[in-house]
Amino acid sequence: MHNSKTFNRFLDEHHERFLRELADFIAIPSVAAQKRGIQEMADLLTERFRKLGAAVHQYPLPDGGSPVVYAEIGSGPRTLLIYNHYDVQPEEPRDLWHSGPFELARRDGKLIGRGVADNKGTLLARIQAVEGWMATQGELPLKIKWVVEGEEEISSVHLEEWVKAHREMLSADGILWEGGGYDEAGRIVMAAGCKGIAYFELHAQGPNHDLHSSLAPIVPNPAWRLVWALSTLKNPQDEITIDGYNDHVRPLTEEEIRLIDALPFEAEVFKANVGLDEFLNNMDARSANRRLFEIPTITICGLDSGYQDEGSKTVLPARASAKLDFRLVPDLTPDLVEELLRNHLDARGFSDIEIVRLGGEKPAKSRLDSKLHQAAIAASQDTWNKIPIMYPWFAGSGPMYPLSVMLNIPVLSAGATWHPQARAHAPNENILERDYFDDMRFTASLLAHFGQE
Amino acid sequence: MHNSKTFNRFLDEHHERFLRELADFIAIPSVAAQKRGIQEMADLLTERFRKLGAAVHQYPLPDGGSPVVYAEIGSGPRTLLIYNHYDVQPEEPRDLWHSGPFELARRDGKLIGRGVADNKGTLLARIQAVEGWMATQGELPLKIKWVVEGEEEISSVHLEEWVKAHREMLSADGILWEGGGYDEAGRIVMAAGCKGIAYFELHAQGPNHDLHSSLAPIVPNPAWRLVWALSTLKNPQDEITIDGYNDHVRPLTEEEIRLIDALPFEAEVFKANVGLDEFLNNMDARSANRRLFEIPTITICGLDSGYQDEGSKTVLPARASAKLDFRLVPDLTPDLVEELLRNHLDARGFSDIEIVRLGGEKPAKSRLDSKLHQAAIAASQDTWNKIPIMYPWFAGSGPMYPLSVMLNIPVLSAGATWHPQARAHAPNENILERDYFDDMRFTASLLAHFGQE
Numbered sequence: 075m076h077n078s079k080t081f082n083r084f085l086d087e088h089h090e091r092f093l094r095e096l097a098d099f100i101a102i103p104s105v106a107a108q109k110r111g112i113q114e115m116a117d118l119l120t121e122r123f124r125k126l127g128a129a130v131h132q133y134p135l136p137d138g139g140s141p142v143v144y145a146e147i148g149s150g151p152r153t154l155l156i157y158n159h160y161d162v163q164p165e166e167p168r169d170l171w172h173s174g175p176f177e178l179a180r181r182d183g184k185l186i187g188r189g190v191a192d193n194k195g196t197l198l199a200r201i202q203a204v205e206g207w208m209a210t211q212g213e214l215p216l217k218i219k220w221v222v223e224g225e226e227e228i229s230s231v232h233l234e235e236w237v238k239a240h241r242e243m244l245s246a247d248g249i250l251w252e253g254g255g256y257d258e259a260g261r262i263v264m265a266a267g268c269k270g271i272a273y274f275e276l277h278a279q280g281p282n283h284d285l286h287s288s289l290a291p292i293v294p295n296p297a298w299r300l301v302w303a304l305s306t307l308k309n310p311q312d313e314i315t316i317d318g319y320n321d322h323v324r325p326l327t328e329e330e331i332r333l334i335d336a337l338p339f340e341a342e343v344f345k346a347n348v349g350l351d352e353f354l355n356n357m358d359a360r361s362a363n364r365r366l367f368e369i370p371t372i373t374i375c376g377l378d379s380g381y382q383d384e385g386s387k388t389v390l391p392a393r394a395s396a397k398l399d400f401r402l403v404p405d406l407t408p409d410l411v412e413e414l415l416r417n418h419l420d421a422r423g424f425s426d427i428e429i430v431r432l433g434g435e436k437p438a439k440s441r442l443d444s445k446l447h448q449a450a451i452a453a454s455q456d457t458w459n460k461i462p463i464m465y466p467w468f469a470g471s472g473p474m475y476p477l478s479v480m481l482n483i484p485v486l487s488a489g490a491t492w493h494p495q496a497r498a499h500a501p502n503e504n505i506l507e508r509d510y511f512d513d514m515r516f517t518a519s520l521l522a523h524f525g526q527e
Numbered sequence: 528m529h530n531s532k533t534f535n536r537f538l539d540e541h542h543e544r545f546l547r548e549l550a551d552f553i554a555i556p557s558v559a560a561q562k563r564g565i566q567e568m569a570d571l572l573t574e575r576f577r578k579l580g581a582a583v584h585q586y587p588l589p590d591g592g593s594p595v596v597y598a599e600i601g602s603g604p605r606t607l608l609i610y611n612h613y614d615v616q617p618e619e620p621r622d623l624w625h626s627g628p629f630e631l632a633r634r635d636g637k638l639i640g641r642g643v644a645d646n647k648g649t650l651l652a653r654i655q656a657v658e659g660w661m662a663t664q665g666e667l668p669l670k671i672k673w674v675v676e677g678e679e680e681i682s683s684v685h686l687e688e689w690v691k692a693h694r695e696m697l698s699a700d701g702i703l704w705e706g707g708g709y710d711e712a713g714r715i716v717m718a719a720g721c722k723g724i725a726y727f728e729l730h731a732q733g734p735n736h737d738l739h740s741s742l743a744p745i746v747p748n749p750a751w752r753l754v755w756a757l758s759t760l761k762n763p764q765d766e767i768t769i770d771g772y773n774d775h776v777r778p779l780t781e782e783e784i785r786l787i788d789a790l791p792f793e794a795e796v797f798k799a800n801v802g803l804d805e806f807l808n809n810m811d812a813r814s815a816n817r818r819l820f821e822i823p824t825i826t827i828c829g830l831d832s833g834y835q836d837e838g839s840k841t842v843l844p845a846r847a848s849a850k851l852d853f854r855l856v857p858d859l860t861p862d863l864v865e866e867l868l869r870n871h872l873d874a875r876g877f878s879d880i881e882i883v884r885l886g887g888e889k890p891a892k893s894r895l896d897s898k899l900h901q902a903a904i905a906a907s908q909d910t911w912n913k914i915p916i917m918y919p920w921f922a923g924s925g926p927m928y929p930l931s932v933m934l935n936i937p938v939l940s941a942g943a944t945w946h947p948q949a950r951a952h953a954p955n956e957n958i959l960e961r962d963y964f965d966d967m968r969f970t971a972s973l974l975a976h977f978g979q980e
Contacts, residue, residue: 107838164840170736228839269741273839282802283623284953287852288722288923290824292806292815297827297849298761305758308751310876349735353745362745371743374750375842380829381850385560386681386726386885387617388852388924389828389952396750397834399740399841423763432839470741471841499842500737 076522078456078515080210085511092202093185095122096510097178099160099194100187104140106161106228112140115160116224119143122198123220126205133240135232140224142236144243147204148214150525152445155219155246157477158197158253159226162189163499170501186504191496195505196253196489196513197222203517211518215525219246221477226252229273229433230473237476248446248524249477249485250517255492255509257463258340258347262454264488266447267467268474269370270402270437272411276300277428278394284380287388297379297394303424304396307415308372312354316418319370319411324404326368333466339363340494347495367467370406373399397432401471408434438474439467444484449523456519457490457512488520489513529975531909531968533663538964545655546638548575549963550631552613552647553640557593559614559681565593568613569677572596575651576673579658586693588685593677595689597696600657601667603978605898608672608699610930611650611706612679615642616952623954639957644949648958649706649942649966650675656970664971668978672699674930679705682726682886683926690929701899701977702930702938703970708945708962710916711793711800715907717941719900720920721927722823723855723890725864729753730881731847737833740841749847750832756877757849760868761825765807769871772823772864777857779821786919792816793947800948820920823859826852850885854924861887891927892920897937902976909972910943910965943969 085092104115116132120143123130128147135141140161165175165188173179175188185195207214221244225231237244256262278296285293308314326334341359345351353362375398380391400411412431419427441447442464454462468487478485490513491505492498538545557568569585573596576583581600588594593614618628618641626632628641638648660667674697678684690697709715731749738746761767779787794812798804806815828851833844853864865884872880894900895917907915921940931938943966944958945951 107840108836163842164834164836164838166834166836166840167737227841271841273841283950284620285801286923286952287824287826287828288854288921289801289819290826290852290854291818291822292810293801293803294807295827297830298765300830301754301757301827302763304754310755312751348738348742348746350746354747357745365744366742369744371740373740373743373748373841373843374754374832374847375740375840375844376833376835377750377753377830377847378835379827381617381619382829382831383561383617383619385617386850386852387560387619387828387952388680388724388726388826389616390826391828394827394830397839399743399839401741401743468741470739497736499739499840 076207076211076518081206081518082515084206084210085514089511095202096185096195096198099198100178100189101176103165103176103188104161104224105164106140106225107164112161112224116141116143119160119222122201126201133236135236139232143222145220146217148217150214150216151527152525153217153219153246154521154524155221155244155249155477155483156200157249157251158200158220158222159193159224160197160222161224161227162192162194163227167501172502180507183507184504185507185510186502188503191491191503191505192498193226193252195491195510199491199510199513200517203514206514207518207521215521219244226473229271229435231433233473234476234480237480241481244477244481246483248444249483250520251474251485251487252472253492254487254489257338258343258494259338261338262458262460262462263465264450264462264486265465265468266442266486267439268437268470268472269467270406270408270435270475271471272400272402272408272434273432274398274412274415275430275432276303276396276398277430278426280390280392282392284392285390287390290390293390295390297391299424299426300379300394300396303419303427304374306418306422314370314372316414317421319414322406322410323370330466331364334364334367335360337363337463337465343494368403370403371401375399402437404437404439407436435471435473436475438479440478440485442466446484446486446524449520450486450488452523453516453519457516462488490516529660529664529971534659534971535968537659537663538967542964548655549638549648549651552651553631553643554629556618556629556641557614557677558617559593559678560617565614565677569594569596572613572675575654579654586689588689592685596675598673599670601670603667603669604980605978606670606672606699607974607977608674608697608702608930608936609653610702610704611653611673611675612646612677613650613675614677614680615645615647616680620954625955633960636960637957638960638963639955641956644944644956644958645951646679646705648944648963652944652963652966653970656967659967660971660974668974672697679926682724682888684886686926687929690933694934697930697934699936701897702936703973704927704938704940705925706945707940707942710791711796711947712791714791715911715913715915716918717903717915717939718918718921719895719939720892721890721923721925722920723859723861723888723928724924725853725855725861725887726885727851727853727865727868728883728885729756729849729851730883731879733843733845735845737845738843740843743843746843748843750844752877752879753832753847753849756872756880757827759871759875767823767825769867770874772867775859775863776823783919784817787817787820788813790816790916790918796947821856823856824854828852855890857890857892860889888924888926889928891932893931893938895919899937899939899977902973903939903941905976906969906972910969915941942966
């Protein structure tokens with residue numbers, strides 16, 4: 075095992091410098107959806123890996139995609155592949171931030187900024203943990219391969235293709251996924267899979283320019299077309315009504331239901347945090363918990379048409395669009411969902427609604443009993459003196475499929491920084507300063523356990 | 528009759544100065560919906576009336592409403608009330624303008640700028656016509672009362688109340704309404720009524736902040752709530768489905784149908800101008816023309832929720848809203864419509880959808896055979912050598928009800944500047960320079976005929 079005393083002393087000594095490095099990461103608005111700051115962030119990360127002593131290379135992706143930053147360091151009987159991403163969600167709505175989204179703020183024990191939780195915090199903490207290990211323990215006990223992509227927030231549009239082209243290079247005994255944290259009750263949570271995702275824009279076109287709304291009796295309104303089309307996809311009972319959709323939803327196994335029902339779920343705390351009196355459809359906590367894992371969803375992430383400013387404007391808009399996020403459970407895939415959606419709309423007279431796919435990821439499940447999982451449980455005990463809760467998969471999505479399912483490597487999402495009010499994807503995204511350094515302690519301990527013969 | 532030769536010479540001599548004055552009117556962004564530039568515009572207009580020699584007064588309105596600018600000039604056996612408005616629609620979307628919306632542009636015989644068609648052009652042209660009359664013909668043959676409001680584009684929210692308080696002052700023999708022009712075939716069109724309007728915002732509220740969309744299985748999404756609620760108001764056959772709504776739609780009389788069916792309607796030219804292959808529901812030209820007058824409408828003027836920028840953001844939005852414009856035919860009124868809408872939504876489980884009323888106007892019809900109408904027909908013959916088409920009412924809306932119906936004064940919307948591609952309420956709003964001066968000729972001729980014993 076490693077000497078945690080010298081390791082911890084190193085963290086204390088380098089506390090402020092580590093946070094300055096984090097501030098540098100946050101300062102770059104690497105918003106993949108808007109192609110902002112991507113190359114700059116890839117370069118800063120590459121430079122950080124170089125300072126660590128890792129062999130590092132940027133893999134450019136086709137169509138101007140964000141480069142994959144790949145790094146290797148150490149050697150040993152086992153190989154740990156670490157997956158993170160350096161891109162972030164857009165910062166809008168800006169006016170709800172209490173400080174600049176790209177200036178790391180320290181308030182009330184929190185570190186606040188776009189990407190600090192998702193995912194630059196854990197990304198950098200793991201690099202700093204390896205630095206700390208080498209400075210205090212010497213040689214690494216295993217080989218580490220880092221895959222850090224810059225398109226996670228736009229559905230990792232090129233990752234599957236890239237992984238296919240580098241299968242050999244990516245061989246490993248386990249994948250430490252993006253990150254992890256704890257739930258409302260402070261229980262450490264880890265996950266060995268995730269839902270898939272398909273993200274679409276729906277576009278409706280009306281007249282060739284905005285018209286005076288007095289023409290509404292005779293001119294088709296694209297906003298109405300869009301509303302009618304959307305209303306056929308899901309009913310007010312929140313059931314997906316796309317033709318044939320539910321035939322592809324594999325029911326949970328008895329074993330999965332047992333695992334899920336055994337998971338803790340702090341329903342009241344959750345509802346209070348997000349300001350809800352009741353869950354959707356007034357469901358109880360047990361149903362809510364099961365649904366989180368069980369069901370596929372269609373979320374309207376955005377609606378856009380016509381006049382949106384203050385007051386009234388009597389306009390018949392030329393265009394309307396919606397952004398839709400489909401979360402997928404087995405055996406739904408992005409290709410299948412797009413086909414079902416197109417057929418469903420066509421069958422109802424909505425062939426005028428254009429579908430633009432912005433990305434997709436297949437769902438992924440992994441075994442739960444590998445050496446990696448054992449090492450993570452031990453590291454959780456070392457770091458927090460707690461046995462973690464093992465989720466069979468997260469309700470969220472991520473590009474686990476290409477790395478874990480395609481390469482057949484056990485995967486686990488685990489770490490210290492994700493907490494229930496982290497506001498990932500929302501204004502005032504944050505992590506706790508304490509958790510940031512706990513992530514380094516957890517990582518070091520995981521390296522020790524996983525590297526052990 | 529007046530001496531049109533000396534009048535026309537005056538217009539020629541003052542052509543450039545008149546357009547500079549128009550440019551000054553356009554330069555003030557008097558957007559009532561955004562409370563921009565209103566007082567500045569009221570002051571400029573007041574000053575212009577003073578220069579004309581009129582007695583002018585600004586009537587402040589409650590709740591910070593735009594003041595009514597009221598002016599009187601002349602005397603004679605008859606009184607003509609002129610209605611115009613000095614506020615304009617918002618200029619958005621700005622990037623579709625080919626020149627600054629608030630800089631009067633002269634291109635290809637056109638005058639381009641926000642408000643030039645609706646309604647600052649006719650407003651100023653009528654003042655300049657009166658100036659021209661007095662400079663070339665001497666005394667006015669009648670008394671003119673101008674009511675120029677600054678809230679027409681936000682449904683004249685205070686006008687009815689103001690008219691009630693000034694009944695005596697506003698007595699008149701006829702009302703020359705906002706403006707007029709010609710259709711696709713160059714036929715002069717006038718109207719003696721208009722539809723009513725009720726404008727609402729619908730708001731749906733979800734969680735207290737934007738959430739990661741992986742929580743969609745258990746958290747209500749306000750964008751879905753809004754889509755479902757909207758989809759119950761009108762079906763894809765474009766029929767309004769609000770409970771009890773159609774019971775209040777008075778069927779057209781045989782006489783009205785005869786009048787409407789006799790109206791010319793350049794269906795193919797209209798479709799080409801707005802880029803449509805077919806009218807709504809593939810209706811034929813005769814049905815389209817009748818529907819324009821006959822039916823009430825619900826137009827989605829705007830949809831707003833969540834993420835609308837480029838690319839994908841996996842967010843479950845906290846809020847969603849829609850702007851809805853209801854055009855009313857007798858016997859629908861804004862109050863009745865709001866009540867029916869609220870009851871309809873409540874009955875379907877949508878009591879969570881908040882309704883905010885932004886304004887409303889009742890429908891208005893007027894007799895078609897008054898002295899004013901006769902004078903306008905004669906003025907049309909003088910100006911263009913054409914008999915005008917008399918519409919029983921416009922498909923558009925305006926605050927005719929308080930002035931015409933409440934005060935029981937015949938009303939007619941007539942003028943020279945409205946043409947089929949004027950793009951009122953849209954980018955690149957324009958009138959023809961020629962029509963601007965024709966409006967003055969038409970006004971002078973109308974004064975002569977209406978003032979005649």
